[in-house]
Ligand code: HEC
Ligand code: HEC
């Protein structure tokens with residue numbers, strides 16, 4: 001009945017829809033585009049209402065709040081024309097002023113007219129209006145609160161043009177490119193930024209730090225990138241978040257998979273994988289084997305590890321910085337004493353794992369700090385956060401033990417590295433300079449938007465998915481699986 005009503009309204013409201021079925025399919029397409037572009041993940045209401053807004057995106061400059069984009073006339077986009085909507089989504093210019101690129105409009109600039117239309121119809125006619133605004137407001141300090149300063153940055157870094165529907169619709173010749181560069185905005189995390197925090201187009205998808213995590217090189221290079229992954233392996237990763245013997249998605253990638261990629265159809269996932277395998281290879285000078293290439297654990301250390309010490313006490317003894325003991329107490333229950341994980345890899349191996357064998361230890365440290373939480377229709381993955389159980393010294397010690405025995409033994413981590421990674425990683429050069437230069441406001445005029453958008457995008461979704469999260473005090477017995485509570 002409700003569907004019929006919506007369809008009837010649509011008949012009157014949406015010009016290109018010639019019958020009820022077409023209206024229905026425009027809504028369905030809009031819903032799918034919203035999935036591809038992950039709109040719901042950022043705009044979800046804090047009380048879980050779809051597109052209700054209120055989610056806070058932490059940036060080094062302050063908090064940016066994702067607004068209500070339901071059809072509420074007072075609090076959402078109910079009064080917006082399609083042209084106003086298109087300008088906001090593609091060019092970051094809302095009727096109320098410039099948006100910060102925490103909203104990924106530089107990528108969405110490429111959205112086809114048809115997909116913008118479908119998104120608009122979907123949001124405006126099938127979403128329940130939420131009649132209140134977010135409980136918090138965006139508050140950036142001067143001069144970053146001057147939204148008009150975005151004009152300069154936009155002229156440099158938000159110049160994309162809409163792509164053609166014929167090329168980008170299902171089966172189109174540029175479908176893969178569209179899904180990666182436009183809707184998936186993969187580059188907003190995986191492409192390194194230049195000094196003004198625009199994406200460095202000469203190093204597209206070559207890997208970048210985002211809010212403490214590291215979004216790896218996903219160019220087609222067989223050593224530094226995903227050249228050694230088969231198309232099918234990439235598709236499995238996008239659908240489930242895990243490829244045994246290679247990689248496991250945590251942080252912002254877990255969100256991208258849970259809310260977006262895992263909902264796409266097979267043809268689209270293959271189109272993304274094929275596109276990545278054709279992205280020009282970029283080799284990092286310091287890598288000699290793929291990050292998952294540590295093929296087997298190194299021999300056990302001469303001193304046998306005493307498995308008997310796995311008690312909550314050894315986790316709360318903050319003075320203990322013996323890596324082997326901490327590993328046994330905090331990690332071995334799941335990843336096993338020899339690091340090879342459980343037989344079914346539900347608790348995965350720590351060698352042949354891009355988080356431990358990669359060019360830097362960020363994802364290892366962040367996994368320990370934040371844990372892993374991801375659920376898709378193929379299942380769930382859950383590792384507890386040790387943020388409040390282990391000190392920075394202990395996290396460094398256990399990381400070094402893991403790197404030495406199972407991963408990239410040429411890396412090492414200090415307690416101050418851990419605290420810097422926890423604080424969102426190394427500060428972008430621009431921010432460091434701004435501390436010293438009087439022309440800060442000028443530099444900021446060009447750069448702060450990128451900061452807001454780029455450096456912190458990964459910290460955007462610290463949603464608590466506690467239903468699957470074990471606590472470190474209640475670690476499973478070896479090999480035992482968790483079931484969602
Ligand atoms: C990475 C998080 C993120 C994603 C993904 C995202 N948005 Fe946004 N969006 C934001 C933030 C943050 C703002 C507010 C920016 C500001 O205050 O300058 C915003 C602002 C907007 C606005 C302006 C609303 C207003 O009242 O001014 C619209 C419309 C919008 N987004 C639509 C969308 C659509 C449609 C999609 C999917 C195609 C999408 N967003 C995806 C974070 C996101
Ligand atoms: C919000 C930031 C973000 C976005 C958006 C994002 N990624 Fe990622 N991606 C990451 C992070 C962080 C990791 C590392 C995850 C881990 O190992 O825990 C990652 C890992 C990956 C990996 C595994 C690489 C490896 O060597 O382990 C692939 C493949 C990948 N991403 C592809 C994509 C594609 C394709 C898109 C766009 C459709 C995308 N990502 C969008 C942050 C992001």
Ligand code: HEC
Pocket residue numbers: 241242247248249250327330331332333334335346347348350353354355356363364367368372381382383384386398402470475476
């Ligand atoms: C309760 C079981 C459990 C404990 C305890 C545990 N892990 Fe995990 N760990 C997991 C699961 C589950 C995953 C994700 C598997 C997946 O993605 O399918 C994971 C993933 C990882 C990853 C890959 C993360 C990434 O971003 O790619 C690393 C590294 C890791 N764990 C290290 C550790 C270390 C070090 C400890 C001890 C400090 C530890 N784990 C404790 C269950 C656990």
